[in-house]
Amino acid sequence: MSADGFSNTPPAGARPDWTIDQGWTSYSEAEHQVWITLYERQAALLPGRACRPFLDGLDALDLRRSGIPDFSRINVEMDRLTGWRVVAVPGLVPDAVFFEHLANRRFPAGRFIRELEELDYLREPDVFHDVFGHVPMLTDPVFADYMQAYGRGGLRALELGRLSNLARLYWYTVEFGLLETPDGVRLLGAGIVSSRAESIFALDDPSPNRLGFDLERVMRTPYRIDDFQQVYFVVPSLQALLDATLQDFAPIYARLAKASDLPITAIEPQDRLFTRGTQARAASQ
Ligand code: PHE
Ligand code: FE
Numbered sequence: 001m002s003a004d005g006f007s008n009t010p011p012a013g014a015r016p017d018w019t020i021d022q023g024w025t026s027y028s029e030a031e032h033q034v035w036i037t038l039y040e041r042q043a044a045l046l047p048g049r050a051c052r053p054f055l056d057g058l059d060a061l062d063l064r065r066s067g068i069p070d071f072s073r074i075n076v077e078m079d080r081l082t083g084w085r086v087v088a089v090p091g092l093v094p095d096a097v098f099f100e101h102l103a104n105r106r107f108p109a110g111r112f113i114r115e116l117e118e119l120d121y122l123r124e125p126d127v128f129h130d131v132f133g134h135v136p137m138l139t140d141p142v143f144a145d146y147m148q149a150y151g152r153g154g155l156r157a158l159e160l161g162r163l164s165n166l167a168r169l170y171w172y173t174v175e176f177g178l179l180e181t182p183d184g185v186r187l188l189g190a191g192i193v194s195s196r197a198e199s200i201f202a203l204d205d206p207s208p209n210r211l212g213f214d215l216e217r218v219m220r221t222p223y224r225i226d227d228f229q230q231v232y233f234v235v236p237s238l239q240a241l242l243d244a245t246l247q248d249f250a251p252i253y254a255r256l257a258k259a260s261d262l263p264i265t266a267i268e269p270q271d272r273l274f275t276r277g278t279q280a281r282a283a284s285q
Contacts, residue, residue: 011090018097022088022111024070031113032067038119038128039064041196049203050193051179051186053143053238057136068113069131078135082144086135091124096158102151105144107134120196133190134174142238147174149245162253165219172218173241178202178210178234185210185234185274201228207281208232209265212272215244216252220262230264230282234274 010018043064047055060081061074071086078084087101089108101108109130114122122129137143150170157166175191185203187193192202202208209231211217218233235241262268265279 008094014090017101018089018093018108019087020090020111022071024068024072027068027113030116034113034116034119035068035128036064037116038194039132042132042193042199045196045199046187046193049187049199051181051188053140054136054188054193057139058132060139061136063132063136068127071109071131074131074135078138081139082141084135084138084144084147086131095154095163099151099154099158102147103155104151105148107138107147109134129190129194133194137174137188137190140238142242146238146242146245149242150174153245153249156249157253160250160253162249162256165253165256166249168219168221168223169215169245171223172221172233173213173235176202176223176229176232177213178232179238180234180236188235198228201281202232205281206275206278208275208279209267209277210234210274211267212236212274213241213244214270214272216256217262217268217271219252219256220259221266222261222264224264227285228281230277230279234272 010016014020043058046058061069061077063069063074071088075085078086082105084105084107086109087106088111091110091112093101093108098108107130110124110126112126113128114126138147153166154163157163173189175189177188179186179188187199187202189202192198205228208229211231211233213233213235221231224230265277265282267273267276
């Protein structure tokens with residue numbers, strides 16, 4: 001994820017592109033243990049919930065192995081599969097820096113890991129969210145191309161002043177997307193698969209709406225950063241997602257500049273309805 005850069009210069013010790021060394025040998029045994037605890041929890045939960053490309057990517061990268069993965073080790077496998085690489089960054093990076101990395105098939109990942117006392121609480125994405133959540137999908141050739149295209153699209157959206165719209169596409173696909181498969185709806189987004197509670201909520205809870213993915217509709221839908229989502233979008237296939245983004249967004253942005261946002265719980269006549277949510281969770285808060 002990226003943050004608006006109040007400062008455009010990297011912190012001390014970081015390179016001009018904001019990357020740092022992962023420093024894999026300086027993780028403590030306790031830090032590796034946090035990874036293993038989180039890994040075991042999610043690995044037990046995700047078969048039958050996460051989509052096949054995610055589960056296959058997890059296997060291909062052998063992410064359990066020695067605790068927190070050594071980026072240089074997984075990069076050998078990633079290079080062979082899709083040419084993506086994971087690079088370490090100190091934390092959130094400015095949008096333009098983030099997009100520039102994606103456009104060059106580099107995924108910026110935090111190096112730090114959360115505390116054992118705060119397994120389910122994250123103030124910013126850590127190495128478990130970034131690597132366990134995001135990197136397996138980058139072993140899928142179609143998703144790999146989607147993320148690179150997104151990086152290019154991000155740089156363009158910045159120029160056109162429509163990043164608020166494009167960010168919703170990332171949010172509702174890369175972070176919180178669901179995927180339609182012959183076996184049923186499965187988890188796609190990194191924000192879901194890296195969270196124990198949301199891995200269950202996103203598929204099983206009666207509260208949220210679940211709607212068919214539509215590019216322009218998604219870009220008009222605000223999202224929550226403080227709780228589980230009130231709406232999830234179901235992508236028909238990774239190829240359909242990539243195809244939808246191959247068009248020129250400039251005319252879409254022009255329309256969006258005049259259109260109003262939709263209420264987060266809206267169900268529109270054109271929406272493909274998977275689940276009409278009760279919104280009980282949002283109401284109870
Ligand atoms: N096609 C988009 C544009 O013209 C770029 C893009 C690709 C955006 C993939 C998101 C995902 O801006
Ligand atoms: Fe993320």
